[in-house]
Amino acid sequence: MKVSIIGSGYVGSVSAACFADLGHEVICIDIDEEKVKQINAGIAPIWEEGLDELMEKYTQKTLIATSDYDYAVQNSDASFICVGTPSGDDGSIDLSIVKAASASLGKAIAKKDSYHVVVVKSTVVPETTEKVVLPIVEEYSGKKAGKDFGIAMNPEFLREGKAVYDFMHPDKIVVGAIDERSGFVVSELYRKLDCEITHTNPRTAEMIKYVNNSFLATKISFANEIGNICKQLDIDTYEVMDAVGTDFRIERQFLNCGAGFGGSCFPKDVKAIIGKANMIGYAPQLLESVVDVNDRQPLKMIELLQEKIGDLKNKRIAVLGLAFKNDTDDIRESRSIPVIAELLRLDADITAYDPMAEESMKKLFPAVAYCKTAAQALQEADGCLIMTEWGEFRELDKEFNSMANRVVIDGRHLIKPERLSVEIDYEGICW
Structure with missing residues (x-):
C-alpha cells in the first residue's frame, strides 16, 4: 500500500521506516525543509536504535520526504497524523499542530478524486479524532467523512529507545475507525505483523492509549510510595516487589522504585487525562496523586x-x-x-x-x-x-x-x- 506520514519526530520517523520495512511505499511530510533533506539523504532525524539502518535501506527507494501535502495525498491511500501534542500550562494537550495538519490534509483531499483515509496516530484525548480532526478535514475538503474519505485512530505503544523493535513486534494493535472501510485500510498496513488487531471506535482507541500509559505510570508511583515507606522501616523494597510481582494479577514490571518517571508520554498523558476528566466534571484523585508522587520523588x-x-x-x-x-x-x-x-x-x-x-x-x-x-x-x-x-x-x-x-x-x-x-x-x- 501507499502511505504518507505527517511529522518526523519519534512516532513519525519510526512509523515511516517500519511501514517501508513492511513493504509499503511511504512519503514523509514535514514543513521543516531541513528534515526533508535529511530524510531524503537517508539520515534519521532523531536517534532510535535501528532507525538509521532502516532509513538508509529504504530512502529514495520506497521512502521519500516532501513538504508538499498535495503530492503526498495524491500518491498515498492513507495519511497518518504523527505530530506533537505538547502539554499546556494546565496539563491539557495543545492541539494546534494537529489542527494545522488536519486543515492541510483537508485542502489536499479536496483535490483528490479517490477515497483517502486520515489516521490519527498522535496521542490525543478521547473525542479529539471525531470532534476536532474530522470536522476540520470536512471543512477544508468540502467532503463527507465516511463517504468521500475515511477517519481512524491508531494509537502507538512504542518505548523510546526500543521503538523500532516495538513497532515490528507489537503486543497490541488498536484501530478505531468511523466505518468498516477505514478500519480495513489501516488494518491492511499491519497485515504482515503477527498480532491480533483490536477494532473499536476512535474515542475508545484514544482512551486505550491513555489508560495504558496512566496505569504504567500509576504502578511506578505506587512502587515509589511503597519504597519511601519501606526505607523508613529499613525494609528492602526490591525484595518486597520481587515477591509481590510473582502474583500473575500484578506482575513484576514497572514496580521498580526510584527517582520517578519522565519522557514524552507518561507525564503528559496522565496530566492530559486528568485535564479531560476535570473538563467533564470528574475529579480524578488517584491520577492526581500519581503526578504528585512523581513530582516530589526526585x-x-x-x-x-x-x-x-x-x-x-x-x-x-x-x-x-x-x-x-x-x-x-x-x-x-x-x-x-x-x-x-x-x-x-x-x-x-x-x-x-x-x-x-x-x-x-x-x-x-x-x-x-x-x-x-x-x-x-x-x-x-x-x-x-x-x-x-x-x-x-x-x-x-x-x-x-x-x-x-x-x-x-x-x-x-x-x-x-x-x-x-x-x-x-x-x-x-x-x-
Whole structure:
C-alpha cells in the first residue's frame, strides 16, 4: 500500500521506516525543509536504535520526504497524523499542530478524486479524532467523512529507545475507525505483523492509549510510595516487589522504585487525562496523586544528599544521567531536570555526564559543567547523584576513588556497594 506520514519526530520517523520495512511505499511530510533533506539523504532525524539502518535501506527507494501535502495525498491511500501534542500550562494537550495538519490534509483531499483515509496516530484525548480532526478535514475538503474519505485512530505503544523493535513486534494493535472501510485500510498496513488487531471506535482507541500509559505510570508511583515507606522501616523494597510481582494479577514490571518517571508520554498523558476528566466534571484523585508522587520523588535525592554532606552551597555535585531513561537522548520530563534546577538554586557546583543527552540538556542548563565521562564528572566531587539507568553506571568502581567525598545517592538501584573495591557512603533513594 501507499502511505504518507505527517511529522518526523519519534512516532513519525519510526512509523515511516517500519511501514517501508513492511513493504509499503511511504512519503514523509514535514514543513521543516531541513528534515526533508535529511530524510531524503537517508539520515534519521532523531536517534532510535535501528532507525538509521532502516532509513538508509529504504530512502529514495520506497521512502521519500516532501513538504508538499498535495503530492503526498495524491500518491498515498492513507495519511497518518504523527505530530506533537505538547502539554499546556494546565496539563491539557495543545492541539494546534494537529489542527494545522488536519486543515492541510483537508485542502489536499479536496483535490483528490479517490477515497483517502486520515489516521490519527498522535496521542490525543478521547473525542479529539471525531470532534476536532474530522470536522476540520470536512471543512477544508468540502467532503463527507465516511463517504468521500475515511477517519481512524491508531494509537502507538512504542518505548523510546526500543521503538523500532516495538513497532515490528507489537503486543497490541488498536484501530478505531468511523466505518468498516477505514478500519480495513489501516488494518491492511499491519497485515504482515503477527498480532491480533483490536477494532473499536476512535474515542475508545484514544482512551486505550491513555489508560495504558496512566496505569504504567500509576504502578511506578505506587512502587515509589511503597519504597519511601519501606526505607523508613529499613525494609528492602526490591525484595518486597520481587515477591509481590510473582502474583500473575500484578506482575513484576514497572514496580521498580526510584527517582520517578519522565519522557514524552507518561507525564503528559496522565496530566492530559486528568485535564479531560476535570473538563467533564470528574475529579480524578488517584491520577492526581500519581503526578504528585512523581513530582516530589526526585527532590528526595537532594534531601538525602543534604543529610549526608549538609549545606550544598559551593559543593561539587556530580549528576550521572540526564536522559529520562537509558538508550535515548530524550530529556523531556527527565527527573534530572528538577534535581539540577534545585542544585542550582542551592548554589551547588554541578558536573554532569550522560552518554547521549548532553547537548539537549545544555540548552536548558548552560552553566553546568558537562563532562565526557563519568570518571571526569566524579573527580573532586563532594557527592554523586545517579539519575538514569545507564548500564555503564553499574560498572563504576574505582572511579569513585577520585571523589573528594565518596557520597553516592542512587536513584536507579544500580550500585551494589558490597561488590565495589572502593568504600563509598552509599544511599538508595528508596532502599
